[in-house]
């Protein structure tokens with residue numbers, strides 16, 4: 001018999017229903033344990049598909065997946081977690097959820113549309129906005145701004161798209177070669193890219209003339225703000241985990257993906273300080289290692305049996321419209337149709353749905 005009360009079911013609380021949280025809840029639902037998922041939204045959103053959904057709203061039908069669709073053996077709680085103590089998680093609606101094991105997976109805040117239906121309507125509104133505008137300003141040249149510019153430039157080549165980015169190159173999270181190839185692709189598609197400047201977000205109007213920090217005037221019928229959102233860890237600021245946050249707001253984890261110094265608290269996905277590019281497929285990898293370790297601990301396995309997670313080399317794929325893309329691998333950086341073939345057509349949506357046990361189409 002295993003040590004530590006192996007037969008007794010344990011209470012596992014997962015906070016955050018994005019890629020990392022959704023996947024770990026999915027893995028753990030087939031265990032003997034009582035699993036609870038806390039997420040303000042009633043659905044999991046595949047974040048990297050949102051730019052396609054802005055130019056083709058029906059695409060979102062497959063990318064917004066109700067938690068109840070893929071989690072059949074999990075208690076789903078629709079609320080924000082607001083605090084965690086040594087024994088329980090507190091939520092914004094005043095409830096408390098005791099845990100034996102906790103998984104923190106609050107990578108980014110996510111949409112404020114908590115109902116799937118409202119999120120679908122939001123994409124429809126974005127689409128109408130793009131369709132009815134002749135000129136569009138995109139603020140932010142990270143992956144979101146770049147992928148949105150790519151989608152608009154390909155689907156609406158007649159529109160004037162301007163992208164303003166405060167950095168000296170696009171997408172600083174990947175190498176300069178990939179940034180350069182992306183810049184050249186956008187320019188070829190007639191996107192005007194302005195680097196090293198900002199647009200004051202405080203004084204934005206819905207349309208008209210936008211003035212950059214360098215004094216340039218940009219006329220646009222509408223704008224989209226695509227600046228990176230901070231990690232969603234503010235709810236931990238007054239909690240038992242406040243000392244476990246680094247200066248970027250990330251949770252410091254050990255090689256087994258437990259929050260440093262904590263025996264029964266794991267963290268997965270973008271909220272962790274694992275030194276690698278923040279990617280959904282890596283969050284899925286975290287989920288499988290953390291789920292394995294959590295189950296080993298529940299069975300009473302010794303620490304030395306726990307699986308370790310090794311940070312991934314810098315791999316990234318950025319889509320540029322429906323057929324092309326830029327890929328950074330450890331050995332090469334490619335652009336054009338080959339990376340486009342890997343990501344841009346379906347944006348890994350079918351693959352992600354299948355991994356969640358759903359039909360890909």
Ligand SMILES: Cc1cc2nc3c(=O)[nH]c(=O)nc-3n(C[C@H](O)[C@H](O)[C@H](O)COP(=O)(O)OP(=O)(O)OC[C@H]3O[C@@H](n4cnc5c(N)ncnc54)[C@H](O)[C@@H]3O)c2cc1C
Nearest residue numbers: 016017018019020048081106107108110269270279280281
């Ligand atoms: C434009 C773009 C393109 C990308 N392309 C790719 C790609 O091609 N391939 C790839 O692998 N990755 C890609 N990524 C990265 C990928 O989206 C993230 O790495 C991944 O979503 C991280 O998963 P996560 O679970 O850590 O966080 P998220 O998916 O951000 O989920 C966090 C969840 O936590 C919830 N939450 C937040 N605060 C609270 C709270 N207080 N209480 C309860 N719940 C809370 C949110 O509602 C959300 O559901 C891309 C990202 C972007 C923006």
